[in-house]
Amino acid sequence: MPDENAPLARCLTAPRLSSSHKPSTFQTASPSISSPRGFRSSVATEALKNGIVGLPNVGKSTMFNAICENGKAQAANFPFCTIEPNVGMVAVPDSRLDKLVEMSESLKAVPTSVEFYDIAGLVKGASKGEGLGNQFLANIRECDSIVQVVRCFEDPDVVHVAGKVDPVDDTDVINFELILSDVAQIEKRMEKLKKGRAPKPEEKKQNEMEAAALQRILDGLESGIPARAIELNEDEEPLVKVLCLLTKKPMIYAANVSEEDLAGQGKDNVHVQALMKKAEAEGSDVVVISAQVEAELNELEAAEAEEYLRDLGVQEGGLKSLIRATYKQLGLLTYFTTGVQESRAWTVKAGSTAPQAAGVIHSDFEKGFIRAETVAFDDFVELGGFNGAKDAGKLRLGGY
């Protein structure tokens, strides 16, 4: 769902799964062409990891519970009620997959999935050991992107740690802790580069390049600029990547609003407006969401949920908007494969080559890649499948 023109693909490959394999087409509109043996058991796709952070009592656990069907987190009006990170795997909702299942009469549908981590313990001074201290940092480091839940709802019954609702202040507190943590991480690394064993001649240049890049990031952080806003060249990027800096990860602000503010996307809510202004200046995205509404949606059947959203004047549930924003920030897109056995959604980096995209399905597909046949989803639907698309000249063939 996050990209609009997701292609469908079938890849002609010479997989090295068995010595007797002839080149075969993965993923079939035509059931007579078989998938490589061993494919199903060796699919290796890493789910995208989203860390949910925010001050206590802003609605993180409520949102986590709502978006993760297994809902392990405990929502309560009490700071630090979520002591351990809770992890939930969520199928990415995508109506196009349902359409493909219908057209191909697929035996099963496999959506792509996203993991959410409910990360507790971020408070003022956390990087110096306040609250749950540094425990949260390792959890955030493992995530691909950060969803920062920001309280934009007023409710006298729900305590605010700072005594007042002020999303800009709240995000300053969180972002400052992330910056402090990165500063400590970089300083430690720079110390090691300076004091470590004498580098071999070929390492020396590399180390100097890394130190210079880190110094630029450090200068930025000290002026409140996150690492993601500091430009690095393609040689520097991998050197810095290993540090897993927190402020290098894309940040999405989830403005948690009341039910009344949802339809207007918070246009009448001064807190949301202030947050949007701040996010725009940073190049971050804001998703307006109501944790409470999401929780209520979970209780309903699909048709009732749709009706509820319609009554509220809302186009789509918060989970969809959140995943859309995450895909955009991480530069990801979806492509599909479809056949009688299954219809399936896959996640790839935008700009991936066809062999790289095939490699998401199986690394052998990338190694043995010959060519891919792709068709735009809309053409596939309009022309009744691969054969119709081929007859209309809409099937694209590429060995790129």
Ligand code: GDP
């Ligand atoms: P966390 O500490 O950030 O994980 O916050 P929780 O999800 O535990 O929520 C703290 C309290 O705020 C709970 O009593 C929730 O019911 C309440 N809460 C969460 N989201 C909303 C919301 O959108 N509106 C209102 N009025 N209360 C909410």
